[in-house]
Amino acid sequence: MVRGKDWLEKALIGKGWHERATGRASAGGNGGSPPGPPRRSRFDASPRHLGVGVALIVVLWGLFSCVYTVQPEERAVIKRLGRVVGIADPGLHFRLPFGIDTVQFVATERVLKQEFGFRTERGEDEEGRSRYAQGDYTSESLMLTGDLNIIVAEWVVQYRIADPIKFLYAMREPTRTLRDLSESVMRRVVGNRIGSDVLTVGRVEISNTARDEIQEAMDKYDNGIHIITVELQDVVPPPRVQPAFNEVNEARQQRERMINEANKQANQAIPRAEGEANRLVSEAEGYATERVNRALGEADRFNSVLVEYRGAPEVTRSRMYLESLRRTLPRVGTVLMVQDGQVPPLPLLNLRDAQPRRPARQPEEGQQ
Amino acid sequence: MSKLLSLPVVAIAVLIVVLNAAYIIDQAEQGIIVQFGEPIGDVVSEPGLHWKLPFVQEVRRFDRRLLAWDGDVSQIPTLGREFIVVDTTARYRIADPLQFLRSVRDEAGARTRLDDIVDSVARDIVSGTELEEIVRSADWSVDVAEIVEEEGITLDESALERPQKGRGQLEREMLTAASRLMPGLGIELVDVRIKRINYIDTVRTQVESRMIAERQSIAERFRSEGQGRSQEILGDMEKELRRIRSEAERQAQQIIGKADAEATRIYGEAYGKDAEFYKFFKTLESYDALGENSTLMIEADSDFFRYLESTRRR
Numbered sequence: 001m002v003r004g005k006d007w008l009e010k011a012l013i014g015k016g017w018h019e020r021a022t023g024r025a026s027a028g029g030n031g032g033s034p035p036g037p038p039r040r041s042r043f044d045a046s047p048r049h050l051g052v053g054v055a056l057i058v059v060l061w062g063l064f065s066c067v068y069t070v071q072p073e074e075r076a077v078i079k080r081l082g083r084v085v086g087i088a089d090p091g092l093h094f095r096l097p098f099g100i101d102t103v104q105f106v107a108t109e110r111v112l113k114q115e116f117g118f119r120t121e122r123g124e125d126e127e128g129r130s131r132y133a134q135g136d137y138t139s140e141s142l143m144l145t146g147d148l149n150i151i152v153a154e155w156v157v158q159y160r161i162a163d164p165i166k167f168l169y170a171m172r173e174p175t176r177t178l179r180d181l182s183e184s185v186m187r188r189v190v191g192n193r194i195g196s197d198v199l200t201v202g203r204v205e206i207s208n209t210a211r212d213e214i215q216e217a218m219d220k221y222d223n224g225i226h227i228i229t230v231e232l233q234d235v236v237p238p239p240r241v242q243p244a245f246n247e248v249n250e251a252r253q254q255r256e257r258m259i260n261e262a263n264k265q266a267n268q269a270i271p272r273a274e275g276e277a278n279r280l281v282s283e284a285e286g287y288a289t290e291r292v293n294r295a296l297g298e299a300d301r302f303n304s305v306l307v308e309y310r311g312a313p314e315v316t317r318s319r320m321y322l323e324s325l326r327r328t329l330p331r332v333g334t335v336l337m338v339q340d341g342q343v344p345p346l347p348l349l350n351l352r353d354a355q356p357r358r359p360a361r362q363p364e365e366g367q368q
Numbered sequence: 369m370s371k372l373l374s375l376p377v378v379a380i381a382v383l384i385v386v387l388n389a390a391y392i393i394d395q396a397e398q399g400i401i402v403q404f405g406e407p408i409g410d411v412v413s414e415p416g417l418h419w420k421l422p423f424v425q426e427v428r429r430f431d432r433r434l435l436a437w438d439g440d441v442s443q444i445p446t447l448g449r450e451f452i453v454v455d456t457t458a459r460y461r462i463a464d465p466l467q468f469l470r471s472v473r474d475e476a477g478a479r480t481r482l483d484d485i486v487d488s489v490a491r492d493i494v495s496g497t498e499l500e501e502i503v504r505s506a507d508w509s510v511d512v513a514e515i516v517e518e519e520g521i522t523l524d525e526s527a528l529e530r531p532q533k534g535r536g537q538l539e540r541e542m543l544t545a546a547s548r549l550m551p552g553l554g555i556e557l558v559d560v561r562i563k564r565i566n567y568i569d570t571v572r573t574q575v576e577s578r579m580i581a582e583r584q585s586i587a588e589r590f591r592s593e594g595q596g597r598s599q600e601i602l603g604d605m606e607k608e609l610r611r612i613r614s615e616a617e618r619q620a621q622q623i624i625g626k627a628d629a630e631a632t633r634i635y636g637e638a639y640g641k642d643a644e645f646y647k648f649f650k651t652l653e654s655y656d657a658l659g660e661n662s663t664l665m666i667e668a669d670s671d672f673f674r675y676l677e678s679t680r681r682r
Binding site: 079080081082083084139142143144145146147148149150168169170171172173176177180181183184187188191192193194195197220221223237238240241243244245247248250251252254255256257258259261262263265266269270273274276277278280281283284285287288289291292294295296298299300302303305306309310313317320321324325327328331332334335 | 392393394395396397415416417431432433434435436438457459499500503504505507508510528535536558559561562563564565566567572575576579580583584586587588589590591593594595597598599600601602604605608609612613615616617619620621623624626627628630631632634635637638639641642645646648649652655656658660662663
């Protein structure tokens with residue numbers, strides 16, 4: 001600052017304005033005082049006023065150009081006579097006037113963005129969404145995949161200026177270079193994979209690889225750009241091929257559906273069959289239990305009867321026979337007597353229908 | 369009075385001379401002093417205030433930073449005769465301003481020379497290379513088997529193999545070839561990169577048609593795969609059903625068989641004690657089982673009839 005004022009004073013003295021300016025300053029307090037005005041001619045007054053005016057302008061300009069403000073998101077690079085001497089942090093700063101110190105502001109804290117294959121426009125549409133420019137940016141987004149197919153990829157590079165001096169003085173057009181490099185790197189990365197991979201599972205890896213490679217290139221140029229992230233946006237096949245891709249998706253769905261339907265059918269049938277099988281087994285088990293129990297019961301019964309029978313075989317035998325007949329005969333429709341050497345019973349069978357109930361009573365009466 | 373007047377005049381004259389003798393080299397610049405068109409002395413690369421002879425010498429300034437060059441988009445046939453559009457980009461620096469000044473004068477001149485050199489180098493290299501080589505890179509790691517598995521398209525194994533050189537190597541070759549001519553221009557080429565490669569429009573249409581056909585075949589495969597899997601599942605189901613049913617059947621028969629055997633054993637054990645009485649006992653039981661309206665035939669000399677006769681006689 002001090003050096004700046006000296007310089008200013010010298011310049012003023014050199015031009016002879018200083019004395020006049022100070023003279024004006026001493027006389028300025030009583031500009032309207034009596035001794036002056038009558039003697040002042042136009043020739044006298046004009047250069048004096050002109051000089052004072054110019055001096056004032058110069059002083060003001062000098063004062064104003066000494067002060068500058070650095071915004072919070074910025075850093076200022078200070079150059080003295082063309083040479084970079086430092087960086088100023090946010091706040092109010094002084095500098096040497098008259099272009100000795102020049103200041104360049106660089107937004108180092110702001111996250112900057114470059115878009116590829118599309119452009120977001122300023123402002124929003126009526127529903128508050130971002131608006132996208134209508135232009136055709138396919139030349140940016142069209143690229144070849146490793147299997148020599150075509151793909152349309154849109155992406156965004158977010159970056160920050162990490163080193164303002166390098167950013168300004170390592171390259172002339174660092175942002176344009178960032179653009180060129182992003183395109184080059186993205187095409188390399190996409191070209192190093194096959195199309196279906198790029199469209200589906202490869203996205204994250206592509207973003208990361210691209211970020212690393214762009215950063216690597218920026219570091220090589222040493223241009224102070226820090227890549228924050230590379231984000232793939234829409235990655236789609238070319239418009240004409242799109243329906244075919246959809247067809248594949250549909251077919252895939254269709255395949256799933258067919259498989260699901262078959263599975264459904266199987267899932268319905270098999271548990272049912274298992275149930276039926278269990279039923280069959282259970283029934284068999286039931287039969288088995290029944291059969292064995294009956295056998296046991298019958299055997300027991302037989303054994304019991306046998307014990308008694310052995311006590312008095314003849315009597316028991318007759319008794320059982322007759323009891324049995326007694327139980328049986330009432331239900332029997334026809335009783336035929338057959339004697340060896342007589343007419344066989346065949347003709348009699350026809351008569352049975354003619355007199356159905358009558359013979360049934362005959363043995364009963366006979367019993368009594 | 370003349371003394372007073374001449375003071376500012378002299379001062380102004382001195383100032384003009386001083387201002388003309390002083391020059392500032394910016395951080396981004398380097399300069400050469402030229403005297404009547406002839407470069408004098410070394411390159412002034414130190415930024416700051418410098419002095420020269422006023423009026424007779426002038427300063428030529430050149431950028432010291434890395435500069436970007438963007439090539440024309442050119443149509444080049446590859447070795448495989450596919451026409452592609454190649455867009456290259458490069459970065460260079462004015463390494464020798466003196467030489468630069470002599471050979472190309474300024475950046476516009478440099479740019480046209482770079483256009484010629486880099487474009488022709490790119491053309492040479494691209495036209496001597498297969499397209500795959502330019503698209504893929506040396507770290508190509510696509511597993512062909514996996515793709516065949518996933519996409520179900522029969523691929524020519526060679527169609528997806530690792531490139532021999534790859535894009536990075538080709539770019540380095542371009543840089544080397546182009547750099548050979550650079551010292552004469554006072555330029556240092558830092559890198560040459562392929563920015564864009566695309567098919568020309570007619571080829572693009574063909575490629576798109578190929579992609580469509582490829583997708584359709586994949587779709588077809590999915591559909592038939594669905595049918596196939598569905599049939600397979602239904603077949604499995606049928607197999608399973610038969611297994612379940614037959615196993616159940618077998619188990620049931622086994623159980624029944626065992627029970628029958630058990631019953632037989634029990635009957636055998638019991639009835640074996642008196643076979644003759646058993647026959648009698650069972651015969652009576654079977655009489656009990658006679659249905660309604662059945663016909664009973666009795667021989668005249670059977671016990672029953674005998675008893676009947678004897679009761680009548682009584």
